Amino acid sequence: MLHVKIYGHAEFIAVRRQQVSDAIQRAGVQELGLPEAGRSHRFLGLDGADFIHPDDRGAAHLIVEIHVMGGRTDRALRAYLLALQAALEDYAGVAPNDLDVILLETPPARWSVRGHIGDDLTLPPEVTR
Template sequence: MIVVYGIAAQLNPHKARLSEVIHGCMMEVLGLPEGKRAHRFVPLAADDFYYPSDRSPAYTVIEINMMEGRQVETKKALIKALFQRIESELAITPTDIEITIKEQPAHCWGFRGITGDEAQLNYAVHV
């Protein structure tokens, strides 16, 4: 699951396109299938979103929650792809993007009535 935070006036006009860009990177780098999109957007009032003084109001935070197992090189490739594609397709500079990957063991995930370590996934986690 991916959660994206930003100032509402900046984030709302870009939500659909940003979702496309993020999922495109997830498919390209991690091999996720087209239908495996779980994005949550949290548009905030400007007075509810404090950000570093050297960032603009376009400052956007992307939290990526995933099962552990991807190699360091794969995670770095994902982050770099996101920086590049968001800048080229949405004109949000890398300075205004913050990305964190949060990994949890498969047994800590629950979906479709089972835990992640019991699931038969149609994509690889150990890439």
């Protein structure tokens, strides 16, 4: 399970919201074994005054903050990040220079999912790969 916040220019998000969401989901399914239908994406479109970034970033600049339940290997998370970068470029037109990703890993004991604490859940094997 991933919870994702996507910050970007409001104009870009208005046009590319679905492509960005699809790219994020595609990488999660491919590299982390997430279910096709399970998405928790929140888009925060900002105007220029509220989205201050280096001058070398363009209109497609995104900051993607991903909250993931702990337990996956560094290798799996690295593969996910690489797949995410490629998918966002291929499907949403976000160049590598316009993408910042922050992956925040939290122990299962600090999650509550559908009324259950994360470490009480029976998780599929792909969560720990």
